[in-house]
Amino acid sequence: MASKLKSAARFGARYGLKIRREVSKIEEVSRAKHECPNCFKKSLKRQAAGIWVCKSCNYKMAGGAYQPYTDATKIMEKMFR
């Protein structure tokens, strides 16, 4: 419980509950493993904001700060299809 309060306190009282929920959702996505575009294993992990590294093949890519594929990259994919 103490750690939960601490994490919410980082964003201050000026942010609403809805935003805090959104942030925790984003943090969940950022901590989760994602599919590597090189070897297609679920080994892509966030190393730093915008930097994603595959633990399986060491593939390194730039992506969104909190998730490897942002809406912008999705739009790009659609354009090239």
Ligand SMILES: [Zn+2]
């Ligand atoms: Zn990989």
